Amino acid sequence: MTPLLHAQGLVKHFPFRDSLGRARGAVRAVDGVSLSVPQGRVLAIVGESGCGKSTLGRLLLRLIEPDAGQLRFNGEDVLALPPAALRARRREMQLIFQDPFASLDPRMTVEAAITEPLILHKLHRGRERTRVAELLERVGLRPELARRWPHEFSGGQRQRIAIARALASEPRLIIGDEPVSALDVSVQAQVVNLLGDLIRDLGLTFVLISHDLGVVRQIADEVAVMYLGQIVEQAPAEALFHHPRHPYTRALLAAVPGQGGTLKLLEGDVPSPVSPPPGCRFHTRCPFAEARCHSEVPLLSGQTHLAACHLQESLPSPTPIREGAADARLARLQAYFTEHTT
Amino acid sequence: MNALDVEGLCIDFHTERGTLRAVDRLSFSVAPGRTLAIVGESGCGKSATALAILGLLAENAETSGRISLAGQALTPQAQRAARGRELAMIFQEPMTSLNPAFTAGEQVAEALRLHEGLNPRDAMQRAIAMLERVRIPEAARRAKQYPHQLSGGMRQRVMIAIALACKPKLLIADEPTTALDVTVQAQILALLDELKRETGTAVVLITHDLGVVRDHADEVVVMYAGRVAERAPTAQLFNQPEHPYTIGLLGAAPRLDSRRARLASIEGTVPDLRNPPPGCRFAPRCPFALAACEALPALAELAPGHWVACHRAPLDAVIAA
Numbered sequence: 066m067t068p069l070l071h072a073q074g075l076v077k078h079f080p081f082r083d084s085l086g087r088a089r090g091a092v093r094a095v096d097g098v099s100l101s102v103p104q105g106r107v108l109a110i111v112g113e114s115g116c117g118k119s120t121l122g123r124l125l126l127r128l129i130e131p132d133a134g135q136l137r138f139n140g141e142d143v144l145a146l147p148p149a150a151l152r153a154r155r156r157e158m159q160l161i162f163q164d165p166f167a168s169l170d171p172r173m174t175v176e177a178a179i180t181e182p183l184i185l186h187k188l189h190r191g192r193e194r195t196r197v198a199e200l201l202e203r204v205g206l207r208p209e210l211a212r213r214w215p216h217e218f219s220g221g222q223r224q225r226i227a228i229a230r231a232l233a234s235e236p237r238l239i240i241g242d243e244p245v246s247a248l249d250v251s252v253q254a255q256v257v258n259l260l261g262d263l264i265r266d267l268g269l270t271f272v273l274i275s276h277d278l279g280v281v282r283q284i285a286d287e288v289a290v291m292y293l294g295q296i297v298e299q300a301p302a303e304a305l306f307h308h309p310r311h312p313y314t315r316a317l318l319a320a321v322p323g324q325g326g327t328l329k330l331l332e333g334d335v336p337s338p339v340s341p342p343p344g345c346r347f348h349t350r351c352p353f354a355e356a357r358c359h360s361e362v363p364l365l366s367g368q369t370h371l372a373a374c375h376l377q378e379s380l381p382s383p384t385p386i387r388e389g390a391a392d393a394r395l396a397r398l399q400a401y402f403t404e405h406t407t
Numbered sequence: 408m409n410a411l412d413v414e415g416l417c418i419d420f421h422t423e424r425g426t427l428r429a430v431d432r433l434s435f436s437v438a439p440g441r442t443l444a445i446v447g448e449s450g451c452g453k454s455a456t457a458l459a460i461l462g463l464l465a466e467n468a469e470t471s472g473r474i475s476l477a478g479q480a481l482t483p484q485a486q487r488a489a490r491g492r493e494l495a496m497i498f499q500e501p502m503t504s505l506n507p508a509f510t511a512g513e514q515v516a517e518a519l520r521l522h523e524g525l526n527p528r529d530a531m532q533r534a535i536a537m538l539e540r541v542r543i544p545e546a547a548r549r550a551k552q553y554p555h556q557l558s559g560g561m562r563q564r565v566m567i568a569i570a571l572a573c574k575p576k577l578l579i580a581d582e583p584t585t586a587l588d589v590t591v592q593a594q595i596l597a598l599l600d601e602l603k604r605e606t607g608t609a610v611v612l613i614t615h616d617l618g619v620v621r622d623h624a625d626e627v628v629v630m631y632a633g634r635v636a637e638r639a640p641t642a643q644l645f646n647q648p649e650h651p652y653t654i655g656l657l658g659a660a661p662r663l664d665s666r667r668a669r670l671a672s673i674e675g676t677v678p679d680l681r682n683p684p685p686g687c688r689f690a691p692r693c694p695f696a697l698a699a700c701e702a703l704p705a706l707a708e709l710a711p712g713h714w715v716a717c718h719r720a721p722l723d724a725v726i727a728a
Contacts, residue, residue, distance in 0.1 A: 113589065249448035249449050249615065250615060250660060252448075254673070255673075255674070257670055261669075276588065279660060282661055282665075317589060319593075320589045320590045322596070322621070323622060324618075325622065332594075394723070394726070395648065395658070397726050402674075403672075404694070
C-alpha cells in the first residue's frame with residue numbers, strides 16, 4: 066500500500082556568511098532523511114535541540130524547500146507541484162506549533178480564526194458558524210466561546226483552539242511540532258488524551274515532533290530518533306522503548322529522570338551540525354565506539370527495526386526501563402480522575 | 408541546626424486588579440546536605456517562594472512569616488549580605504543570568520573577589536579551579552570565553568560554579584535544567600548532587616518534573632494554588648501519595664514502559680487567586696470532593712513526616728467504600 070507520506074534522502078543545509086558576505090559553511094540541519102508514514106499511523110520524530118527535527122517537519126510540509134531528496138504525499142510528487150496546486154494540497158496537511166500564545170492572531174476572535182481556513186478552502190459554505198461550533202465541541206470547548214479573543218484563554222485552551230483550526234480544513238496529515246511542550250503537566254495530559262482521541266476517531270495520520278519521550282510513548286505507533294541531522298534508529302514504539310539498538314537511543318531513554326538516577330551518563334555536548342564528526346556522527350560520545358566508527362559511516366539497516374550502528378549486533382543488552390512498578394492502589398485512585406471526567 | 412527554616416510564609420501581591428495571595432502559610436525546613444523539592448504547576452507559588460527566600464520579590468509583594476538561614480532570621484538587610492555568599496541561586500535560563508559582556512572566568516572570579524576579598528590573580532586561579540570542578544573541559548581556555556560561545560549545558564555549569572564558589576549554606580535552584588536537553592539535564596543534576604555531598608550545601612530544588620524529584624530530592628513539598636497540598640519524604644510521597652492533586656499529577660505523567668489507555672487528566676484549570684474558591688482550593692477539580700471540602704482543610708500528619716491537607720485523606724478508606 067502506498068504510504069500517505071513518503072520522503073527519500075531529504076537534505077537541508079543552511080549556509081551562513083561572514084560580515085563580507087562570503088560563504089563560511091553551512092548548518093547541516095537535515096542530512097539525508099528517508100521515512101514513510103502509512104495512512105492513519107503516528108510517527109514520532111525525537112531528538113535533542115539542534116538534531117534537525119523541526120527542520121524536517123517543515124520539509125515534510127514543503128514549508129521550506131529541500132536542497133535534495135524526494136517527497137510524496139498520497140503518491141504525488143509534492144516537490145513538483147506549482148505554487149497554486151501546492152496551496153490547494155495544503156488543505157490536507159496541517160501544522161500545530163508549540164507555542165499557543167504565538168500561533169493565534171490576537172486580533173481575531175476564535176470564530177474568525179477557525180472560519181479563515183473554511184473560507185480559504187471553500188468548505189461548509191453558508192454554514193461556517195455551525196461548523197465552528199462542531200469543531201470547538203470536538204476539541205472539548207464550549208461553542209459559546211467562539212466570540213471570545215485569544216487572550217481570554219489559558220495555554221491549554223489556546224492549544225485546543227489551534228487544534229480546532231488545524232482540523233477545520235479536514236486534513237489527512239497533521240504535523241505537531243512539540244504540541245504539548247509548553248503546557249503544565251495536568252493540562253498536557255488533557256491535550257495528549259485529546260490528540261489520541263482525534264487521531265483514532267478521525268483516522269488522522271500524524272507526525273509528532275518531540276523531545277519528550279513520555280509523550281511520544283503515549284501517542285506514537287512508530288518512532289524515529291534523530292541525531293545531528295540523520296535518523297539513527299527507527300522502529301515500532303514498543304520495540305524501540307524495550308529493545309533500543311542504537312547507543313544514542315539507549316542514552317536518551319536512560320537520561321529520562323525518575324528511573325533511579327544511577328545509570329551511566331552520556332558525556333559531553335552534541336557536536337556542531339556545521340562540521341559533524343566523520344564516520345558515525347555519534348562516535349565522539351559513544352561509550353562503545355571502536356576504530357571503524359571514527360571513519361566508516363554506518364547505514365540505517367534492518368527490516369522493521371532499523372538502526373545505524375556498526376556494533377548493533379554485538380552490543381550488550383540494553384538496560385531495561387526502570388519505573389516504579391505499576392501500583393494497584395495508585396491505579397485505583399487515578400481511575401477516579403478518568404471516571405470523573407467522562 | 409537546619410540550613411533553612413521557613414515558618415508561616417505568606418506572600419501577597421498588590422496589583423491594579425486587587426490583591427492576591429500567591430503563597431499562604433507555607434512552612435518547611437532543610438537540613439545541611441539535603442535536597443527539598445517544591446513541585447507544582449505554573450502559579451502554584453513555588454518561584455515566589457524562592458524569590459522570597461532570596462529577598463528578590465518585586466516591590467508590589469508583601470511577605471509575612473519567618474525565614475531563617477542557619478538559625479539567623481533573614482531580614483532584608485541580612486538577605487542582601489548573604490546573597491551570593493551563604494545564599495546562592497541558579498535559575499532556569501543561564502543565558503539571561505550571565506552577563507554577556509564578561510568572560511565565564513571573570514564572572515566566577517567576581518564572586519570570589521567580592522565575597523572572599525581575593526585579589527584578581529588569585530580569584531581567577533580559584534575561578535579556573537571551580538570551572539574544573541563543575542567539569543568544564545579545558546577550563547583555563549573556557550574561562551576566557553564569553554557566554555555566547557558556550558553551550559546551554561556549559562553555561563549552566565558556569566552558573567553552578569558562581570553559585571558554589573563561596574561555599575553557600577543554601578542553594579536555591581529554580582527549574583535549573585528545564586531549558587536543557589535530557590542528556591545534559593542528567594549530567595547537571597548528577598553534578599549538583601555530587602557537589603552538594605562534598606560541600607554540605609542544602610538545596611531547595613524548584614521543579615515541575617516529578618521524575619527529577621524522585622531521583623534527586625530527599626523531601627518533597629507539593630504546592631497547589633499557593634498552599635501546601637502534601638509534604639513527605641520522597642519515597643513516601645511516591646509509594647503512598649495521599650493528596651488527590653498529587654495522585655492526579657502522578658497519573659498525568661506518561662510512563663515509558665507501557666502506553667496508558669488514557670492519562671489521568673485533572674479537569675478544569677487552576678483557580679484565579681484574586682478570587683479563590685472557599686475551603687480546599689483543589690475541590691472544584693477534585694473527583695473525591697464532598698460538601699466538607701468547602702471548609703479549609705488543615706495540614707495533618709498521617710505518618711511520620713507525611714503531611715496532607717485533605718478532608719478525605721487517608722484515601723484507602725475511600726477505595727474500600
